[in-house]
Amino acid sequence: MPVNLKLAAGIAIDQIGLSPIAAGIKANGSYDLLLVHLPEGSTCAGVFTRNVFCAAPVTVAKAHLQSCDGAVRALLINSGNANAGTGQPGIDMALKHCDAVATSLGVKANQVLPFSTGVIGQLLPDEIMLNGIKQAAMGMGADWAAAAQSIMTTDTLPKLTSRQVTINGEVITITGMAKGAGMIQPNMATMLSYLFTDATVSRSDLQLALEQSVDTSFNAITVDSDTSTNDACMLVATGEKIALDPTHTDWSAFTDALNAVALDLAQAIVRDAEGATKFITVSVGEGATTEQCKTVAYAIANSPLVKTAMFASDANVGRLLMAIGKTELEDLDANAIRVFIGDVCAFERGGIAAGYTEDKGAAVMSEPEISIRVELSNGQAEATVYTSDLSHDYVTINAEYRT
């Protein structure tokens, strides 16, 4: 639903070099390889997919991030091929490509993190990658829009956003890019997102800030309940500007801006979800725990029957109840739960709400952005999840993806 996609223009982080190219991994000649050159002194934090079949580049990136203690100097990202389900040959190839980047840029191999996205179960085209790396290393620039384009697969739009905060008179920039439109219910991270700042932040503080930020952004979205083998979200601090840590009075100004960038990108992924015609916010409140609220929110957000009703702009209260109820949470009381469609109370005291009419529900559902709110009457916890509808185009896109 490109019409609703509103992203702030990307703002460059001065010392970061970007080189997006069309290496030839994708048959259609579009951008498919991005090399990111980070300045010396950068720190890097990352979260990765928990999928058991995590891809070769994920395995290598985690190992390199650890062994270089966050002192990452380059990110090598390709689209068109996920290098997942490829066993030891896949790992060997990811290592070989890190070596090639290291040689080209004059850094250590374990300071290079590889990332791949695309078709699962095929080896990367080795020669195309090696030639691409050489070419990319010679053309470093600052085209952030092209960089965001180069990591797309079934995305229809690049996802790039930025925030600035002034701390002690210094303007700090946080800029992020992401890709993803399907196989999206990230766990610990989304299908490739890269966040950058020019602040100075230690690796451990950066990791803390990233994990908190991801919890309410990339770990709060779902397109199809499917968790990718290649998800990764990285946060880089180049160290050009002011040093920040959690004891600094403006740390929360920094993390607020970081959270805003992450949420922008996560929501942009949902807005660009495969076949989406609606952007749906499911918020669950008055729960015993955040976990309970998130379980109920995901049950709604992932229900094919709720998602097809959304596609039809059908205010189908029954399907919302079904989805809430199928979670079987022991302490839920069906008679105490309230369900709102937009601002309209549709269900309370175990039955359809007194003032509710189909017309009121239908008016909310006809909009491209829909809010569903559930109050569990069970505590003080809250959680919000963002999702899209299930349309004919979702089926078409995923029935035809490999052909």
Added chain:
Amino acid sequence: MPVNLKLAAGIAIDQIGLSPIAAGIKANGSYDLLLVHLPEGSTCAGVFTRNVFCAAPVTVAKAHLQSCDGAVRALLINSGNANAGTGQPGIDMALKHCDAVATSLGVKANQVLPFSTGVIGQLLPDEIMLNGIKQAAMGMGADWAAAAQSIMTTDTLPKLTSRQVTINGEVITITGMAKGAGMIQPNMATMLSYLFTDATVSRSDLQLALEQSVDTSFNAITVDSDTSTNDACMLVATGEKIALDPTHTDWSAFTDALNAVALDLAQAIVRDAEGATKFITVSVGEGATTEQCKTVAYAIANSPLVKTAMFASDANVGRLLMAIGKTELEDLDANAIRVFIGDVCAFERGGIAAGYTEDKGAAVMSEPEISIRVELSNGQAEATVYTSDLSHDYVTINAEYRT
């Protein structure tokens, strides 16, 4: 996919009276109410949905089954309206309709179990129900095919099957009917299934046999991962013939026949799943526990990306790996897992299997019935789940259901 639906013809259980009628709950004039009259001395066992928003008739049926100690004399089943999400007024109405059946048939009100299926969140039409009950009570017959038709909602075919076993020279019949095509991932039961036998079995033995049978049939199917508010599966023994219990040498002949009837019906639901073009068997073996195998099997069977690939006849090994891996089961070893498409090994030792080719996978996927087999190399447990694909027609049916 009606072409593949093969059900044995229903065989009547002598002493059971059936009265399917068009009461007028459905606007289109088709059958929508079934009254089942059971002979005195019948025992009855049941399993019901675990959905928190379980429907009013489920609440009443559970209470009546308990208070009459299984000595059920009538089943009142309507389609077109689920009487779910209707609060106390819904319960009052279900109780009132049981009273009406009791009066008409000369049994006690707590010997009548009510069941409803259809739209959620609307009160039953009271007068239509009361008139329908009076009419139905006067027309008891033995038209099992019409009875199976009368409980349909989005089903395209009635589901009716039967088995006979000879025990001590007596022919024992087990006949069952079911309805369901969407909102199907039953938990403890499916969306309305009724199994009958003329054997003599105590309530507790009947309950045991039913629960075991449901585990590998109705609790092993999924269309869309959505658990209905109205699921119920009942097993009635009329007591006309030989008395059986678990110590009888032919108990397993009886339970085998029961399991076969339940599996027939459960598979018939999947074959008639909303929009289905494929019947998919997902079997997972060499697991540590049955629960682990079922978790992996359901992750595959419920993945929208796997289901759309099935619709496209696409042998997409990567999506199978993604679905297995997203279960995050701690003791799974990605390098030890084997994945088969039909009889063809597609994945082993962490990579695509040596002899595997796309052509071999495609040949299996082109068939209307597809088997996926996963071997976890983790133990001796097994589980099998049955599912359908995700097609354009599924979206169409569920985007238009209420309009």
